Amino acid sequence: MANPPVTTVATDLDLHGMTCASCAGRVERGLNELPGVHATVNLAVERAHVEHDPAVTVDQLVRAVESAGYQATAVREPGSQEEAAGEPIREPDLRSRLVGSIVLAVPVIVLSMVMAWQFTGWQWLVWALATPIVVWGGYPFHRAALRSARHGTSTMDTLVSLGTLAAYLWSAYAVISNPGPHFHAHVYFEVAAAVTVFLLAGRFAEARAKRSAGAALRALLSLGAKDAVVIRDGAEVQVPAAELHVGDVFVVRPGELVATDGQVVDGNSALDTSAMTGESVPVDVTAGSPVLGGAVNTYGRIRVRATKVGADTQLARMGRLVTDAQNGKASVQRLADRVSAVFVPAVLVIAALTVVGWLLTGAAVSAAFTAAVAVLIIACPCALGLATPTAILVGTGRGAQLGVLIKDPQVLETVTGIDTVVFDKTGTVTTGRMTVGAVETRPGEDADEVLRRAAAVEAASEHPVAAAIVAAARERALGIPEVTEFANRPGFGVTGVVDGVRVNVSREGSIAGIDLLAPAPATPGTGVEVAWGDRVRGVIRLTDVVKPSSAAAIAELKAMGITPVLLTGDNATVARRVAAEIGISSEDVIAGVLPTEKAEAITGLQADGRKVAMVGDGVNDSVALAAADIGMAMGSGADAAIEASDVTLVRGDLRTVPTALRLSARTLRTIRVNLFWAFAYNTAAIPLAALGLLNPMIAGAAMAASSVLVVANSLRLRRFS
Helix, strand or coil: CCCCCCCCCCEEEEECCCHHHHHHHHHHHHHHCCCCCEEEEECCCCCEEEEEECCHHHHHHHHHHHHEEEEEEEEECCCCCHHHCCCCCCHHHHHHHHHHHHHHHHHHHHHHHHHHHCCCCCHHHHHHHHHHHHHHHHHHHHHHHHHHHCCCCCCCHHHHHHHHHHHHHHHHHHHHHCCCCCCCCCHHHHHHHHHHHHHHHHHHHHHHHHHHHHHHHHHHHHCCCCCEEECCEEEEEEHHHHHCCCCCCCEEEECCCCCCCCCEEECCCCEHHHHHHHHCCCEEECCCCCCCCCCCEECCCCEEEEECCHCHHHHHHHHHHHHHHHHHCCCCCCCCHHHHHHHHHHHHHHHHHHHHHHHHHCHHHHHHHHHHHHHHHHHHHHHHHHHHHHHHHHHHHHHHCCCCEECCCCCHHHCCCCCEEEHHHHHHHEEEEEEEEEEEEEECHHHHHHHHHHHHHCCCCCCCCCCCCCCHHCCCCCCCCCCEEEEEEEECEEEECCEEEEEEECCCCCCCCCCCCCCCCCCCCCEEEECCCCEEEHHHHHHHECCCCCHHHHHHHHCCCCEEEEEEECCCHHHHHHHHHHHHCCHEEEEECCCCHHHHHHHHHHHHHEEEEECCCCCHHHHHHHCEEEEEEEECCHHHHHCCEEEEECCCCCCCCHHHHHHHHHHHHHHHHHHHHHHHHHHHHHHHHCCCCCCCCHHHHHHHHHHHHHHHHHHHHHCCC
């Protein structure tokens, strides 16, 4: 008899204390050593996804992480309010260390480098100022290096710690051994101070980038209503939305959010669901209509019976999908960390062999130590620490001038090879605001008269469609007449008497009992029929206007060899019209998709071997933005979309999309060149230092030269256009 299938459970762990790819690998190995456990660690969001046998407890998983030298806490149910309010990565500690170190480092560097400003006893002042920089400012690096040492490994933190401590201790020895008023020994306090400051700056920027990963989920769930007015025993009672139960009936007034998924039991209105479904036109609802939690009630008062609450709602499911998509992204290992797997141990071995070699030749201990310090100083990764932060600093600064914000350095590696850019329609390619695109009339009817009478009736309505019609009539200065006997017919439209004639304005095809021989649509879009005298006189077409920059952006992407794709929750007819207007072929249009299906469309393209960038602006795009290889959010869009994305397009101009791709690729090339020269300078000089041909002073100068070259190369990005 076959054994029953083994069931597994999934647990997510928030991790703390990881600083590089080797840290993530050590945590992953520690978890996978447990029986029945399969774990993947994502360094970017500092989280582990663990699939394990039910017999393995969460406490065992946490202890496995702690035994590797790090901390872990179990993540609450993804998509819950508690998860959304989780503690963000702490930055104040790094900020205070960085600011304090900068303040102290300025006089250290100035006094050490400008001999004309040196006075009697200056070395003691520099020593006093450098001590808190190395000990307190560099504490995160020393702590990480010590943790690695306890587990028999080394990281970039190991070199940072040893390099700064070596420079500091050698300089302290030089000050103590030369107590006279005429101090001539060379000290390296400025080396220790500068390395600490630069590395702290990089670590602080990294912490800020990582914090945004969890903010996407918090922004998503913040869209949900916090309170609901529930009908209990015939009375209206306000309760927290979290206390709603299936079957509860609650009231939604104009301008309020629908508290949870449900069904309308009384009243009528139009709900703005663009944040949830991408539908640009508000959806009319009446008794029996389903509604989604998070939708905005635009006008009438409705009562809704809750059908789904808590984690079962559409909004909560989207929250879980964003979490899963972000955790599922490949952990991009930084180039410096990959090289350090070999570089760091090699430098330590060389420094140790240098001491042993010199002592075996009968040299003095001071000579052996001087050579070893020269090795550590020349190998100290000052330029390595500058390679990425300076390129990112200049690249993002230039990007901000061009309307592009690159949020995470790791996304730069993903830019290479992007061959498909998927665009959301509403609010991204289009303005997201309805306007009258055309007034189509029957033969013999006057378009202005049709619009004028429709506007007269709609002027008494609060519906968003009405606002667009009234605005169009006013723009044409048609003179909107008074309406009498106005009536709102839920699910159909509005009616009223204008110029002594009964005028009906309704959704296309919804008027019953009169001649429906309306004109054939010449312009795709949402149709509103205008009828009087038992005849449909014309159809007003409302469209979502395409942004002026959209066509130019698509043309530029095509010139770069990139395929543009339109992805939208709107219907296929509207989507194809917009695609044709901006230059996207009909074969590259994906229409009528829900938020969850948008993510599936992205993964489908990836399964076909494409490398996909997604551009969107709504909450409904946040799942797809997180699933794409690169997510680009419009800066004017929803916070959830911005937080879930890798790149934010500050302006609404779509021409910043190709600009963002080119700038990201250029910045990545700059980082690679920086890393090459950083390693080239250091590794070329290490043999000279080991042989005693490069004293610590020259080693410090060589390291400074590599840093200057790296900064100068990064500054070239300022000329990017």
